[in-house]
Amino acid sequence: MNFWRNFNLKALFLGPAIYFYRGMVPQGALMLTFSCLCWLGAILQWHNQLFYVSYILIALPFLVCAFKADADYASYRQKNANYNPEAPVEYYSVSLFRLVFCSILSGGFYDIYWSYRQWHAVKLCQHARISPFLRSLNNLLFIYPLFNQIYRSAAKLRYLPRFPAGLAAMTYIFINLAQEPKNYDSLSSGEAAILAGILIASALSLIPAQKAVNFNNARLNNGELKFSPIRWYEVLFILIGLSLMLTYFWANQFLYN
Numbered sequence: 373m374n375f376w377r378n379f380n381l382k383a384l385f386l387g388p389a390i391y392f393y394r395g396m397v398p399q400g401a402l403m404l405t406f407s408c409l410c411w412l413g414a415i416l417q418w419h420n421q422l423f424y425v426s427y428i429l430i431a432l433p434f435l436v437c438a439f440k441a442d443a444d445y446a447s448y449r450q451k452n453a454n455y456n457p458e459a460p461v462e463y464y465s466v467s468l469f470r471l472v473f474c475s476i477l478s479g480g481f482y483d484i485y486w487s488y489r490q491w492h493a494v495k496l497c498q499h500a501r502i503s504p505f506l507r508s509l510n511n512l513l514f515i516y517p518l519f520n521q522i523y524r525s526a527a528k529l530r531y532l533p534r535f536p537a538g539l540a541a542m543t544y545i546f547i548n549l550a551q552e553p554k555n556y557d558s559l560s561s562g563e564a565a566i567l568a569g570i571l572i573a574s575a576l577s578l579i580p581a582q583k584a585v586n587f588n589n590a591r592l593n594n595g596e597l598k599f600s601p602i603r604w605y606e607v608l609f610i611l612i613g614l615s616l617m618l619t620y621f622w623a624n625q626f627l628y629n
Contacts, residue, residue, distance in 0.1 A: 383441035387434045390441050396448050403440075407433035454499040461497040461525050462592050463585040464489035465599055471582050474610055475575035480548070481613025483578065484508050485606060490518055490585070512548060516541035519581050526584040529591040533584060540580040547574045564621075 383390040388407050391400030414429035464486065474482040491504035491514075507514040516538065523537035535543075550570050590597040 384438035465589045472575045478610045478613025479617035485609040526588040544577040
């Protein structure tokens with residue numbers, strides 16, 4: 373009887389999708405990877421005419437999910453017992469000039485650091501089980517959830533934005549996905565100007581979110597806005613981005629021409 377206690381009929385049919393449905397994204401990604409490996413093995417065994425092995429490999433991920441889903445969800449709920457999505461968050465606050473200047477000077481590399489500090493604030497204040505490091509590395513994928521999180525926090529304090537979170541985030545994404553010159557071996561002055569324009573526009577598109585952050589933090593501190601001090605690792609991020617940008621243009625001018 374204990375063997376069937378954790379059996380979930382819904383998970384038997386949904387497979388790894390049950391994890392995503394319940395909000396367990398890391399566990400779901402792991403189970404989906406396991407499923408893909410099993411299905412790949414099923415295809416190989418099918419070509420070898422081992423049909424019964426293929427059937428087992430196809431069904432195995434669904435059986436595993438059926439027996440593991442409830443136990444994993446109980447563990448997930450226990451680990452997230454302190455999570456409070458309504459808790460106020462004091463984000464990483466900098467001046468608009470500092471944000472734009474650092475983003476342009478680092479060739480956009482500073483955006484990763486900025487995103488990390490914002491997600492770290494969310495994790496710290498709301499006890500959210502997220503990885504600020506991974507989310508900042510995948511900045512384009514998580515920039516909309518970040519903007520949305522920031523705007524929702526500011527909205528609770530009566531912030532009235534000029535640009536919706538979705539529009540601001542999509543602007544940032546589209547600018548960073550803008551078509552770059554195809555011939556990197558001979559970057560013309562016009563193409564360099566386009567790249568510079570994209571870099572400046574990308575930095576400016578962060579302003580709406582930073583305005584919401586500064587409003588939110590000022591309200592949480594009784595109207596007093598305190599900017600975060602400059603840390604050595606912040607300067608290091610800027611120097612790394614600046615070095616990469618200068619190396620690219622140096623290589624284009626002196627190695628390929």
